[in-house]
Amino acid sequence: MVTEKPSLETVWSWLSAVPDPEIPVISLTDLGIIRDVQWREDTLEVTVTPTYSGCPATSIINLDIETALRAKGIEKLTLKRQLSPAWTTDWLTDTGKARLEEYGIAPPRPAGGPQHCPRCKSTQVEKISQFGSTPCKAQWRCQSCLEPFDYFKCI
Amino acid sequence: MGDNTLVLGHRISEWCGVAPVLEEDIALANTALDLIGQTQLWLGLAGEVEDKGRDADRLAFHRDVWDFRNLLLVEQPNGDFGRTMMRQFLFDGWHLAQLRGLMGSNNDQVAAIAEKSVKEVTYHLERATDTVIGLGDGTEESHKRMQAALDRLYPYVGEMFIADAVDEEMVSAGIAPDPASLRPGYEAMLDAVLAEATLQKPADDFAHKGGKSGARHTEHLGHMLTQMQWLQRAYPDATW
Numbered sequence: 001m002v003t004e005k006p007s008l009e010t011v012w013s014w015l016s017a018v019p020d021p022e023i024p025v026i027s028l029t030d031l032g033i034i035r036d037v038q039w040r041e042d043t044l045e046v047t048v049t050p051t052y053s054g055c056p057a058t059s060i061i062n063l064d065i066e067t068a069l070r071a072k073g074i075e076k077l078t079l080k081r082q083l084s085p086a087w088t089t090d091w092l093t094d095t096g097k098a099r100l101e102e103y104g105i106a107p108p109r110p111a112g113g114p115q116h117c118p119r120c121k122s123t124q125v126e127k128i129s130q131f132g133s134t135p136c137k138a139q140w141r142c143q144s145c146l147e148p149f150d151y152f153k154c155i
Numbered sequence: 156m157g158d159n160t161l162v163l164g165h166r167i168s169e170w171c172g173v174a175p176v177l178e179e180d181i182a183l184a185n186t187a188l189d190l191i192g193q194t195q196l197w198l199g200l201a202g203e204v205e206d207k208g209r210d211a212d213r214l215a216f217h218r219d220v221w222d223f224r225n226l227l228l229v230e231q232p233n234g235d236f237g238r239t240m241m242r243q244f245l246f247d248g249w250h251l252a253q254l255r256g257l258m259g260s261n262n263d264q265v266a267a268i269a270e271k272s273v274k275e276v277t278y279h280l281e282r283a284t285d286t287v288i289g290l291g292d293g294t295e296e297s298h299k300r301m302q303a304a305l306d307r308l309y310p311y312v313g314e315m316f317i318a319d320a321v322d323e324e325m326v327s328a329g330i331a332p333d334p335a336s337l338r339p340g341y342e343a344m345l346d347a348v349l350a351e352a353t354l355q356k357p358a359d360d361f362a363h364k365g366g367k368s369g370a371r372h373t374e375h376l377g378h379m380l381t382q383m384q385w386l387q388r389a390y391p392d393a394t395w
Contacts, residue, residue: 050271053195131185131282133181
């Protein structure tokens with residue numbers, strides 16, 4: 001139970017500790033889907049934008065946000081869905097992109113494909129499929145080390 | 156918009172687990188997921204506008220054939236993989252143009268849903284185009300199948316561009332683009348892709364219609380709904 005309203009900065013820091021349910025190496029704030037945090041009188045309002053409209057992780061993300069904030073003692077909480085402006089991979093933070101690469105997922109690039117293989121760093125890569133194991137990823141293959149890898153789609 | 160994405164989303168989900176190769180299976184399931192996600196947004200908005208307490212699920216599962224307002228194209232059976240991809244390509248080309256038009260809607264919610272969907276559908280069209288070209292300009296067998304798919308599905312293209320009284324009202328209210336205005340761009344896109352795919356567009360431009368108004372669906376939609384809605388029909392209001 002909190003007696004005083006925590007500052008917005010504190011709330012943001014709590015949210016930056018909530019991992020993405022599908023790609024746990026990055027946080028929800030790294031992913032760029034938390035668009036705003038505001039106090040509306042004594043209710044905390046968190047604005048979330050979906051990555052893909054049908055992404056099954058969306059409801060888990062909302063549940064994770066709620067669970068994390070409730071654990072910090074926030075009792076009055078509303079989650080607001082914001083569609084516009086639509087989420088773009090430009091909102092992924094640099095830390096997020098670096099963590100994706102370390103994890104073996106090539107980060108999104110406006111050029112439309114990965115810069116290099118996230119494992120051996122070879123630039124000889126080819127697309128297997130425009131789609132992958134989650135809506136946000138595509139499948140690529142390294143022609144040098146021959147390993148397949150995920151590429152985070154650029155949208 | 157919501158009925159189109161719902162019916163096509165369900166149709167392509169029928170491939171889940173049985174597509175020709177794993178990557179295509181995943182791609183079709185991902186496309187289905189995007190379309191069903193868009194359905195939740197469109198039908199959710201429709202329910203709000205109607206204001207009779209019906210949400211997206213109720214609209215999807217508690218309506219019968221005659222209440223569906225989808226294009227006849229999207230309810231056509233999957234056929235072989237080539238026909239599924241030809242149907243997807245013919246739809247995606249229109250869908251993208253329509254969504255771009257809706258992004259300029261003077262209804263904020265319509266514009267926001269269109270803005271969200273346009274990114275996903277750009278991707279769908281890119282993939283469908285690549286597949287139609289790859290299979291059209293592929294082996295003798297794949298070419299033959301793609302031409303047969305085009306011949307069979309082309310009569311369902313015209314309906315996308317024919318306005319009815321609802322369209323006219325939407326145009327005059329500044330909510331949606333005039334369907335006929337989308338045709339020249341669509342035809343140009345179609346001609347370019349079909350040329351590269353070495354496929355012949357049928358000369359006859361006869362158009363089947365009646366899906367968008369609900370007046371006359373093809374027999375296939377009812378069969379699809381028996382699958383899609385059976386749980387809600389057998390156990391009304393059951394929840395997960």
